[in-house]
Amino acid sequence: MSALLSWSLGDIDNASHVVGTYVVVLGGIGLFVLRMRVSARRSAERVPPEDRPWT
Amino acid sequence: MSSAWRIARLVAAKDLRIEVRSRVVVNQVLPFAVIVMVMFAFALDSDAVLERVAPGLVWLAVLFSLVVVVQRSFAVEVADGALDALRVAGVRPAGIFLGKSMALGVQLLVLEAVLLVSAVVLYRAEVRPAGMLLLAVTAVSATTGLACIGTLYGGLASGARGRDTLLPLLLLPVAAPVLIGATRATESALGTGGATTGEGWPWIGLLALFAVAFGVGGSLAFGALVDE
Amino acid sequence: MTIAAPASQTTSSRSALRRPTSTRFSRGLGTAVLAGLVTLVVLGLAVSPDDRIQGDAVRNLYIHVPSAWLAYLAFIVTAVSSAAYLFRRTRSLAWDRIAGASAEVGVLFMAITLVTGSLWGRITWGTYWVWDSRLTTTAFLLVTYIGYLAVRGLGGSHHQRARRSAVLALLAVLEVPLVHFSVRWWRPLHQGQSVRNGELSDLMLFTLFTGLVTFTLLYVWLVLHRQRVLTMDDMVADRGLDAALAERQREGGQ
Numbered sequence: 001m002s003a004l005l006s007w008s009l010g011d012i013d014n015a016s017h018v019v020g021t022y023v024v025v026l027g028g029i030g031l032f033v034l035r036m037r038v039s040a041r042r043s044a045e046r047v048p049p050e051d052r053p054w055t
Numbered sequence: 056m057s058s059a060w061r062i063a064r065l066v067a068a069k070d071l072r073i074e075v076r077s078r079v080v081v082n083q084v085l086p087f088a089v090i091v092m093v094m095f096a097f098a099l100d101s102d103a104v105l106e107r108v109a110p111g112l113v114w115l116a117v118l119f120s121l122v123v124v125v126q127r128s129f130a131v132e133v134a135d136g137a138l139d140a141l142r143v144a145g146v147r148p149a150g151i152f153l154g155k156s157m158a159l160g161v162q163l164l165v166l167e168a169v170l171l172v173s174a175v176v177l178y179r180a181e182v183r184p185a186g187m188l189l190l191a192v193t194a195v196s197a198t199t200g201l202a203c204i205g206t207l208y209g210g211l212a213s214g215a216r217g218r219d220t221l222l223p224l225l226l227l228p229v230a231a232p233v234l235i236g237a238t239r240a241t242e243s244a245l246g247t248g249g250a251t252t253g254e255g256w257p258w259i260g261l262l263a264l265f266a267v268a269f270g271v272g273g274s275l276a277f278g279a280l281v282d283e
Numbered sequence: 284m285t286i287a288a289p290a291s292q293t294t295s296s297r298s299a300l301r302r303p304t305s306t307r308f309s310r311g312l313g314t315a316v317l318a319g320l321v322t323l324v325v326l327g328l329a330v331s332p333d334d335r336i337q338g339d340a341v342r343n344l345y346i347h348v349p350s351a352w353l354a355y356l357a358f359i360v361t362a363v364s365s366a367a368y369l370f371r372r373t374r375s376l377a378w379d380r381i382a383g384a385s386a387e388v389g390v391l392f393m394a395i396t397l398v399t400g401s402l403w404g405r406i407t408w409g410t411y412w413v414w415d416s417r418l419t420t421t422a423f424l425l426v427t428y429i430g431y432l433a434v435r436g437l438g439g440s441h442h443q444r445a446r447r448s449a450v451l452a453l454l455a456v457l458e459v460p461l462v463h464f465s466v467r468w469w470r471p472l473h474q475g476q477s478v479r480n481g482e483l484s485d486l487m488l489f490t491l492f493t494g495l496v497t498f499t500l501l502y503v504w505l506v507l508h509r510q511r512v513l514t515m516d517d518m519v520a521d522r523g524l525d526a527a528l529a530e531r532q533r534e535g536g537q
Contacts, residue, residue, distance in 0.1 A: 014338075014406045015339075017340075017343070017402045017403075017405055017406050018339050018342050018402075018406075019328070020402055021342075021343045021347065021399045021402050021403070022324060022327070022328065022346055024398050024402075025346050025350060025395050025399060026324075028391055028392075028394070029391075029501070029505075032387075032388075032391050032505070033505075036505075036509055036512055037302075039512055039516070040302075040304050040508070040511075040515070041301070043512060043515035043516050043518075043519050044303030044304075044515060046515075046518075046519045046522065047303075047515045047518050047519060049303075051518065052303070052511070052514070052515065054306050054511060055306070207454070211434065211451065221433055221434070221437075224429070224430045224433065225430045225433075225434070225451075228423050228426045228427050228430070228458070228462070229427075229454075231423065231462055231466075232461045232462055232465035235466070235468075235469045236465060261465055261468070264461070265461055268457055268461065269457070272457050276450045276453070279446050279447075279450045280451075
């Protein structure tokens with residue numbers, strides 16, 4: 001990934017804006033998923049698996 | 056329908072009577088609105104600019120005051136559970152919505168008149184005889200829309216904790232079309248920046264559409280929003 | 284301790300704790316999304332060619348356009364499931380939770396869309412922001428749905444929350460076109476810029492298509508998990524209420 005980025009940085013005009021775009025999007029998704037997992041685990045401690053409709 | 060209309064008149068009369076006795080809008084909101092107009096002058100610091108943007112500043116001050124007046128309008132209801140009492144008594148929510156909107160509209164019209172005068176005095180805006188009709192129609196149609204959304208979102212925020220900070224967040228984005236439409240229409244009524252009266256009338260269409268959309272939507276939705 | 288864990292936990296029960304909202308379907312979907320995202324990054328940043336006019340700025344498009352699509356999709360789903368909650372007689376809270384989960388995902392991607400759009404605008408227009416009706420409407424949508432999420436967090440019973448927020452979501456459907464058209468009328472100058480159809484090469488179109496498909500799957504995956512978390516949150520709240528009631532009854536019995 002970092003190899004790809006450094007390779008891209010050298011070759012792309014406006015590299016900071018272009019790569020920044022990808023970082024913003026993927027980072028945003030990552031943070032959301034992380035936050036969601038934390039709250040999921042917190043709630044899961046109090047909801048046993050057999051009560052969850054999807055299990 | 057006739058009963059909703061009767062309730063609306065009763066609720067409006069009640070709200071206006073409360074205002075006449077307490078004078079909160081006259082003694083507190085009006086001075087606030089005028090001081091906002093003075094502050095705009097400090098911030099913009101140029102007679103030419105002020106004259107150019109006077110219509111926008113008037114409506115911006117109206118929006119800020121709207122938030123305060125709406126909070127007042129529902130503080131009165133929530134303080135002694137009056138809204139709940141009305142609901143329990145089986146009063147149609149559409150009637151309450153229309154009544155509170157009407158009372159709010161009357162108070163806003165007074166505010167707008169004072170703000171317009173302060174714009175004439177402070178910003179050297181000029182009211183032309185040719186633009187009088189347009190100006191009046193603008194004020195009425197914009198006020199109808201603002202009163203409807205004010206009552207709607209005020210009612211929503213009144214039932215909940217943290218309502219004081221929530222109301223502007225909900226209300227101001229919805230009010231944006233009114234700010235745009237009323238400002239453009241007022242500019243052409245006053246002839247700001249060489250605008251002609253004819254340019255203003257299409258914006259009245261937008262304001263009217265907005266008022267009708269939220270008048271109908273509000274009558275339908277108000278019950279679900281305040282029902283606890 | 285609500286869960287009496289046996290000494291030897293089976294793998295399935297351990298994964299039920301570590302990944303409580305995951306099922307075989309969601310894991311499969313998640314894998315596909317991950318593969319799609321990697322493909323998109325490789326295609327978008329490395330494999331696909333520069334645009335003749337836009338140069339490398341076109342690479343932003345492959346991820347900006349799918350983000351915008353996802354955000355608008357999310358709000359359409361919020362509106363539809365809010366209507367489903369209000370107008371179906373079952374008044375199922377499942378619709379409400381889908382609406383809420385979808386709005387959260389929508390807010391995230393609306394914000395992402397605005398940021399990536401500004402970066403793109405900075406390269407091609409030389410400015411982060413223009414008062415274009417599409418941009419402005421997007422910004423208003425973001426603020427409106429931030430308000431929507433705040434209203435969801437106000438408290439009260441689940442059905443109170445559901446009814447309030449469903450009405451609000453439907454009012455937003457009324458608001459957004461009005462904002463869009465008034466802004467468009469206010470500043471008619473910047474219409475119809477950005478995407479020039481028919482000028483993208485096949486590889487570019489394929490990259491964009493990959494992005495759209497991947498983000499649609501990503502949306503489904505995110506909402507699926509998020510509404511499961513919300514379901515558990517509601518269960519925890521109900522349980523807290525039940526426990527409090529039982530406590531009260533015990534006190535009354537003494």
